[in-house]
Amino acid sequence: MSTSKYAVVDLETTGHSPSNGDRIIQIAIVFIENNKIIDTYMRYVHPQRPIPPFIHQLTSIGDEEVKDAAPFEKIAEEVADLLAGCIFVAHNTDFDVSFLQKELVRCGVSKWHGKTIDTVELAKIMYPTLPGYRLQDIAESLNISLKQAHRADDDAEATALFLLKAIEKIKTLPKETLNRMHERSFAMKSDVSTLFYEALKHVRGKETSNDYALFRGIPYLKSKPATTSWPEPIEFPADNMAKDRIMQKIHPSYHVREGQAQLMDLTWQAFVEKKQIAVEIPTGAGKTIGYLVPALIRAYETKQPVVISTYTNHLVDTLAEEVQKLEKALEMTIPTTVVKGMANYISFGKFEELLHFNDEVYDDSITIMQLLVWLTETTTGDLDEVNVSGGGQLFIDRIRKRSMRVKKDERVADFYTHTLKNCQQSMVLLTNHSMLVNDQQRYDPLFHSISGLVIDEAHQMNQAAIRTHQQVFSYTKWKYVMSQLNGFSSCQLLFDIQDILKRFRFNHKISTERLQQSFNEFMFAFDESMLVLMNSNSNYDNKQSTRTVKPLSKRLRSNEIFDKVLRKMNEYISVTENYAMPIQNLSNELTLHEQAALNEWFYWVNEMKIKAGEWIELFLEQPKSNNTIWMEKDSRSLPGSLQIKKSPVNGSEVIRDFVDTFEEEAGIVWTSGTLTAGLQDRFVLDQAGLPSSVPLYTFDAPANFYEGAHTLIVEDMPDIQQVSNEEYIEAVADALIQTAVAIEGRVFALFLSHDMLKKTHQAVIDSESLQEEYMLIAQGVSSGSRHKLLKTFKQQKKAVLFGTTSFWEGVDVPSEQLSAVVVVRLPFTSPEEPLFKARSKALVAEHKNAFIHLGLPEAILRFRQGFGRLIRSSDEQGFFIILDRRIDTKSYGTSFLQALPTSSVKKVSLEGLVNEIENCYND
Structure with missing residues (x-):
């Protein structure tokens, strides 16, 4: 039994700075x-000053609540006595301990002394x-x-309950994990x-549970064998009554919708x-269930997955959740495997190796602790599951699986190998x-001998194919790789190798001097090449933005400095390889730490070889006619x-290469909520290279689905092409x-450029x-990933989210959490964007109008896609507000409006916008 006494503390204050007069209002x-x-x-606690309005709104504690309370001076000694001898626990101890200590000193009471638990x-450690x-x-x-969050009593109680839950979880960990x-x-x-x-102390002498296996002393959750027997096939629901019965198993209130029923039939x-079709089916028609039901029945029938x-791994995970719901609803086992790229999975061997180093920074240490806990829980080994800090991502990148070659003991524990094996027994493969x-x-291709293929978010397939074959040189990533093998003031790995060389006499x-000289020569050439790139083509620089995107010309790439960098890089790689060669044949005599250091050294040598190959392809090889190459930079950094x-x-x-492999082998369904683009109804299919023989089916949303959608065009905004950037930003x-x-709710503001987003955010x-009332969340300004920003947005009663291209689609927010989508400017790609420019040039060569x-x-x-963020079900109401006047003044504007589902469209002044919103709410 624990002998410790914990004091779980939470403070509500008027602000963050006691030295500036901020005071506690509740403890x-x-x-x-x-x-x-x-x-x-x-x-x-009476703060002896007015409580700021935004604190009142945040905490629901105002002047009225504290008017009869004593100031902190009256209770400081009492608080100090209560805390004496306790371990101080808080959710962010940096704030609570610091604030309380300053207040105790101000009141003439001795500081609290003791241990803290944040x-x-x-x-982060226990729930990674x-x-x-x-x-x-x-x-x-x-x-x-x-x-109620932000109330000290409720927050302290929730923190205490969490502490107890975490302590109980710690006790369930295997003792080998606890030791580490x-x-x-x-x-x-x-x-x-x-x-x-x-x-x-609690687990001493206890045996580790059979639920865990050990890899070189590290416990991990044993994988359960995949299901090998498939249930009896079920019949495809040919009529709507049969389809209805399936829908009502999913939820008693569900009925099959017209578009959904037709999607089921078309997919089947x-x-x-064994043919290809394309289906555009809008939000609200039940697309996922529409293709999943026939897909599952076909898989059962053929005994082929x-x-x-x-499009993205996040959407893959969301799809996996949908399959789980369907499995539960239909009371049937659906053996499913999520398959991601090899680098998404942990390399167990690499992780174990890195544990032998004791010189980690804080981010590495906490990430290792997170991973040790995660390994006792994960069934997939998918690193996307772990929520680590930005600094922790560098450690995660080092333990990603890079090769199928693994040692015999790792083969048993390797998650990626298990995933590939599971594919053979699965009905559904999600990727x-x-x-x-x-x-x-x-x-050995994974996706063969299948019963069918569904390509969801099909409008993104062309982009995905391009990105898959895109190569990127990043200055910061190159410098990171270079720093791993050299830098005599900071490179612990180099010192480790030197210590091994010394131990074996x-x-x-001489070789160290040669290493240093070779590194310096390589770095000198590399830095010179970077100067050439940074100083090139200044006439392309955009005077209104710090960011520059410009083609990498043939003339620039012919600069002899790029040859010199490769020559010096290869010399350096050779020297680094030879440097550790004397100890490579002594592996049987090395300690675990020394073997780990040696393996790490040659890992980074190999990374340098990969970089040398990238350098040749980017700077020295002539690009193919179907390729384009460009440079991006920001003058501020x-x-x-x-x-x-x-x-x-x-x-x-x-x-076309992968589609051809399914010819007469399996049917393919291309589907999305947006496959057609105005008059260019086969635009997406043409981009993907699909022949005209592939039929395209389009379905409307259910009747009255968009009844609550109000499209408002603000007609007195400045003309974006006639005014300065600053003037337009001010109006936005x-x-x-x-x-x-006017809405008193949540607003999405959709931008095309980060620069305009940041300036508008700052102007607001x-x-x-x-x-005082709204949380302002801006992509690229507020910390956190897209999903974290979205979660924060959903949790606020009043918020504005400023997002760029990735927020235009794939974001699902229920109506009570989203009231308006504001389109700042029509989402045209910049004509100077290199890929767009190259594609336009190819169209002109075919005598086609690129616009x-x-x-x-x-x-x-x-x-x-932006409009699709607004209405996700028929009982929702929201406003689609367009600030770009070109939708009204240019001939192509009608093409945008006609592409939207049938709904209310009105032109309003900025002043009338507020009245229109209020009228709609009153109606």
Whole structure:
């Protein structure tokens, strides 16, 4: 039993700085002893100053609530006595401990002394797959009661309940995991080592559960054998009554919809007849169920799996959740395997090797602890499951699986190998477009002998095929690889190799000097080449933006400096290889740490060889006629922002290669909510290189589905082509403020450029019109991934999310969490964007108008996707607000509006916008 007493503390304050007069307005302490809550303490505190309105709104604590409360001076001694001898626990101890200490000193009371446990840090370690680590996120994910966030009493209670849950979970870890966790816990910022020590005492002498296997002493959850027997086949529901019965098994209130029923029939027919079809089916028609049901029945019938591909790994995971729901609803086993690229999975051998180093930074240490816990839970080994910090991503990148060659003991534990084996017993294989188009490059293709293929989000297939074959030079990534083998002041790996050479009495003085000289020569040439790139073609630089995108000309690439870099790089690689050669034949005499260091050295030598190959392809080889090459940089962060990209102009050739392998072998269904682009109804299919013989079916949304959608064109916005960028941004900021205030809810603002997004976001902040009530979340400004920003947005009652291209599609927000989508400008691709420019040039060579055949249909597709963010079900209401006047003043504007589903469209002034929104709500 634990002898420790924990005091779980939460403070609500008027601000973050006691030295600037901020004060506590509520303090709550929950006491835990013997793993039970034994007492609580809560006091309102008079701050002796008005409580700011935004704090009142955040906490629901205003001047009225504290008017009869004592100031902190009156209770400071009482609080200090209560905390004496306790371990101080808080959700972000940096704030609570620091604030409380300053207040105690101000009141003439001695500072508190003792150990701290930060539950943010503890949550990251013990729950490494949570989507977020705010207290609300944790409470929601772990089913912990949190009555009202940002109230000290409720927050302290939720934090205490979390602590108890985490302590119980720690006790369930295998003792081998606990030992490794305890070793590294001393590198943490709070005293979580106390918890691991207590748990080690608890498990001493106990046997590790049979649920776990060991890989070189590291416990991991044993994989369960995949299902090998398939259930009896079921009949395809030929009529709507039979389809209805299936839908009502999924949910009693569900009925098959017309478009959904036709998608089922078309999918079934395509699979049975082994032909290709394309189906555009809008939001609300039940697309996923529409193709899943016939796919599953066909897989049962043929005893061959169906493959379903979608655009991103996030969408693949979402699709896996849909299959699980269907499995539960239909009360049937659906053996399913999610297949991602090899680098998405952990290399167990590499991870174990890196554990022998003791010189990690904090981010590495906490990531290792997260992974040790995760390995006792994961059934996939998919690194996407782990939520690590930005710094932790560097460690994750080092342990990604890069090769199928593994040692015998690792073969048993290798998650990727298990995934490939599971494919052979699965009914459903879920993957992403990149994996699909790359399948023919594999020695042993995965997606063969299948009963059918569904390509969801088909409008993204061309883009995926292009990106799969795109090569990218990143200055920062190159510098990171280079730094691993050299840098005498900071490269611990080099010192490790020197220590081994010394131990075996090799005289390395001359070879070390040669290594240093070769590295310096290589770096000098590399830095010179970067200067050539940074200073080139200044006439392309955009005076309105710090970001520059420009073609990498043949003249520039012919500069002899690029040959010199390759020559010096190859010399350096040869020297680094030879440097550690004397100890390579002594592997039997090396300690585990020394063997790990040697393996790490040659790992980075190999990475340098890969980089040398990339250098040749990017700078020295003549690009193929179907390729284009360009440079991107940002003048605010040079050379760090420098990137060179080489890309195919289109992906149709790659797509045709994999499609041809299914000819007369399996049916293919191409589907999306947006396959048509105005008059260019086969635009997506043509981009993918599909022949005209592939039929295209389009279905409308259910009747009245978009009744709640209101499209408003703001007709008195400045003309984007006639005014300065600053003037337009000012008008956009004003429109966003007025929209947010009128709607009193959540607003998506969709931009095309990060530069305009950041400036508009800053203009809204500077206006101070929304800061007290609204949370402003901006992609590329607010910290976190796209999914984290979206989750934060969903949790706020009032928020504005500023997003660029990735927020135009694939984002699902229910109506109560999204009130308006604001299109800042029509989503045309910049004519100077290199890939677009190359594709336009190819069209002109075919005597086609690039605007009509590429620019306009691409923009219409993106526009339709933006509209699709707004209404996700028939009972929703929302506003699609267009600020770009060109939709009204240019002849092509009608093409955008006609491409939208039938719904209300009105022109309004900016002043009338507010009235129109209010009228719609009143109606």
